[in-house]
Amino acid sequence: xxxxxxxxRLRANILGFRTVQACHxxxxxxxxxxxxxxxxxxxxxxxxxxxxxxxDARALAEALAPLEAWYRxxxxxxWRVPVYPGDVAAEAELARAGxxxxxxxxAMGLPLAPPPSHLPAGTTLEHPEHLDELLTLNGLFYxxxxxxxxxxxxxxxxxxxxxxxxxREAGRVLAAGLTFEQEGTAGIYLVATHPEARRMGxxxxxxxxxxxxxxxxxxxxxxxxxxxxGHGLYQRLGYRDLGRWTNWxxxxx
Numbered sequence: 115x116x117x118x119x120x121x122x123r124l125r126a127n128i129l130g131f132r133t134v135q136a137c138h139x140x141x142x143x144x145x146x147x148x149x150x151x152x153x154x155x156x157x158x159x160x161x162x163x164x165x166x167x168x169x170d171a172r173a174l175a176e177a178l179a180p181l182e183a184w185y186r187x188x189x190x191x192x193w194r195v196p197v198y199p200g201d202v203a204a205e206a207e208l209a210r211a212g213x214x215x216x217x218x219x220x221a222m223g224l225p226l227a228p229p230p231s232h233l234p235a236g237t238t239l240e241h242p243e244h245l246d247e248l249l250t251l252n253g254l255f256y257x258x259x260x261x262x263x264x265x266x267x268x269x270x271x272x273x274x275x276x277x278x279x280x281x282r283e284a285g286r287v288l289a290a291g292l293t294f295e296q297e298g299t300a301g302i303y304l305v306a307t308h309p310e311a312r313r314m315g316x317x318x319x320x321x322x323x324x325x326x327x328x329x330x331x332x333x334x335x336x337x338x339x340x341x342x343x344g345h346g347l348y349q350r351l352g353y354r355d356l357g358r359w360t361n362w363x364x365x366x367x
Contacts, residue, residue: 115223115225115334115335117223117354117356119335120223120224120225120335120337120354120356121198121199121221121223121356121357123223123297123299123335123337124221124223124299124301124337124338124339124356125167125198126296126297126299127294127296127299127300127301127337128167128301128339129150129167130294130296130301131294131296131301131303132150132152132165132167133150134273134275134276134294135263135264136152137273138266138267138272138273139263139264139265139266139267140154140155140156140263140265140266141153141154141163141263142154142155142188144184146173146176146177146180146181147173147176147177148168148169148170148172148173148174148176148177149166149167149168149169149173149174149177149181150166150167150168151165151166151167151177151181151184151185151193152164152165152166152167153185153188153190153193154262154263155188157259157262158188158189158190158191159191159192160259160262161192161193161194161363162259162260163259163262163263164185164190164192164193164194165193165194165195165196166181166193166194166195167196168195168204170204171201171203171204171207172203174195174204174207174208175204175207178207178208178211181193182211182364185364185366186366190366191365191366192363192364192365192366193363193364194216194361194362194363194364195208195213195361195362195363195364196219196359196360196361196362197359197360197361197362198357198359199221199356199357199358199359200357205360205362208362208364209362211364212364213362213363213364214362214363214365215360215361215362215363216361216362216363217360217361218358218359218360218361219339219340219358219359219360219361220339220340220345220355220357220358220359221337221338221339221340221355221356221357221358221359222337222338222339222340222345222348222349222353222354222355222356223335223336223337223338223353223354223356224335224336224337224348224351224352224353224354225334225335226300226325226328226329226333226334226335226336227329228329229322229325229326229329238281238282239279239280239281239319239320239323240279240280240281240282240287241277241278241279241280241327242278242280243271244267244268244269244270244271244272245264245267245268245272245278245292246268246269247280247287247290248278248280248287248290248291248292248304248306249261249264249265249267249268249304250287251287251289251290251306251308252290252304252306254306254308254309255306255307255308255309256306256341261304272292275294275295275296276292276293276294276295277292277293277295277324277327277328277331278290278291278292279291279292279320279323279324279327280320281316281319281320283311286308287308288307288308288310288311288314288316289305289306289307289308289311289316289317289319289320290304290305290306290320291303291304291305291306291320291321291324292304292324293324293327293328293333293336295328295331295333298332298333298334298335299333299334299335299336299337300324300325300328300333300335300336300337301336301337301338302321302324302336302337302338303338305317305320305321305338305344307320317344317347318347318350318351321347321348321351322351324336325351336353337356338353339359340353
């Protein structure tokens with residue numbers, strides 16, 4: 115499987131996961147030809163939640179003016195467009211419209227191989243029926259703004275194609291993550307380890323569990339966007355670097 119194929123799968127998976135979040139929570143989506151924009155009402159200052167995903171530079175260029183009007187109507191002061199590696203045409207359009215680069219998101223992917231027949235001795239993985247503890251752990255690790263749009267998933271089963279894994283010790287969840295699976299691709303999201311349990315190999319165990327489960331359900335690849343802390347872990351697991359998505363941010367005057 116080529117890097118280009120993995121990159122295309124990542125783009126489709128992120129779009130699908132954000133759309134599922136909008137269908138099963140407070141996240142709002144506005145669709146234009148080749149473009150989808152997301153916002154979270156009541157959180158105007160949370161740049162993470164105000165995101166535009168696009169198919170190609172032409173579609174993005176045609177959408178920029180209505181997007182700006184829409185975000186301003188929502189009271190949003192800043193929003194972002196993650197630009198795919200090498201898309202200089204999109205970057206040029208955004209620069210002309212007053213956007214500026216602000217941070218990068220490393221993209222990674224891995225063709226799935228049959229997993230080991232069992233996990234290491236002493237490892238127990240849980241498959242929760244709701245995401246309360248997983249979201250609490252992510253809020254501790256990344257901040258509450260990273261999960262506020264998923265509050266409805268705390269007490270009920272998440273939507274179809276969302277599958278979680280957790281590692282528990284002495285009654286506490288110490289590591290967790292989930293996949294969103296679509297068209298044979300498992301997107302990895304919300305992977306976190308408790309600060310007191312870092313460097314114990316628990317993140318690796320969670321990833322191994324997610325891989326094994328996704329493979330058993332017929333997925334042929336896993337894709338993700340890596341945090342700086344997680345990048346080394348994913349490399350050790352065999353993930354390939356697919357380039358960096360650059361956040362281009364528009365800030366209202």
